[in-house]
Amino acid sequence: MAGGWEFPGGKVEQGEEPFAALKRELHEELGIDVHDAAPLIAYEHQYPHRRVLLDLWVVTRYSGEPQPLDAPALQWVAVDELERAGLLEADLPMIGALAGRKELLTKIAERNQR
Numbered sequence: 104m105a106g107g108w109e110f111p112g113g114k115v116e117q118g119e120e121p122f123a124a125l126k127r128e129l130h131e132e133l134g135i136d137v138h139d140a141a142p143l144i145a146y147e148h149q150y151p152h153r154r155v156l157l158d159l160w161v162v163t164r165y166s167g168e169p170q171p172l173d174a175p176a177l178q179w180v181a182v183d184e185l186e187r188a189g190l191l192e193a194d195l196p197m198i199g200a201l202a203g204r205k206e207l208l209t210k211i212a213e214r215n216q217r
Contacts, residue, residue, distance in 0.1 A: 107191040108178065110159065125160050132174070135167035144200035148193040159197045161204065163211050182208060 111132045115124040126137045140160045148155050171177040180188045182205050185198045201208065 108189045109191045109194050110197065111173075112158075115158075121158055122160075125162075129162070129165070132172055133167075133169040133177070134172050135165045135169050137162050137165045139164040143204065144197060146196055148196075150193070155193060157193060157197070159200060161208065161211065164214075 111129055112125065113128045113132070115121055119127075121142070122140065125140055129135050129137050140162045143159045143161050145156065145158045148157055169177060178188070182198070182201050185201065190198070
């Protein structure tokens with residue numbers, strides 16, 4: 104889906120637990136090591152050619168400096184700006200889930216900046 108923005112992550116391998124997949128994917132895509140995270144929302148999206156299960160987690164503690172290892176660019180976007188960020192259609196339901204947890208996300212971001 105060239106040109107669209109999406110949240111980092113990817114497929115859960117057969118036999119892999121979702122948290123293990125999150126850790127692996129974020130290490131591969133961003134070069135960070137996830138220490139703690141909590142699931143936020145999970146839902147299915149039907150593309151014309153396939154159905155995907157999307158599972159959004161809030162990473163509450165990580166180490167390393169995020170960098171775009173698997174994409175041409177990395178962009179930090181405030182929750183209030185996500186609707187204008189050009190997200191792929193499948194990621195749009197995540198905006199409401201994130202907006203509902205904005206206070207928590209702000210606290211986590213502040214803690215991770217220390």
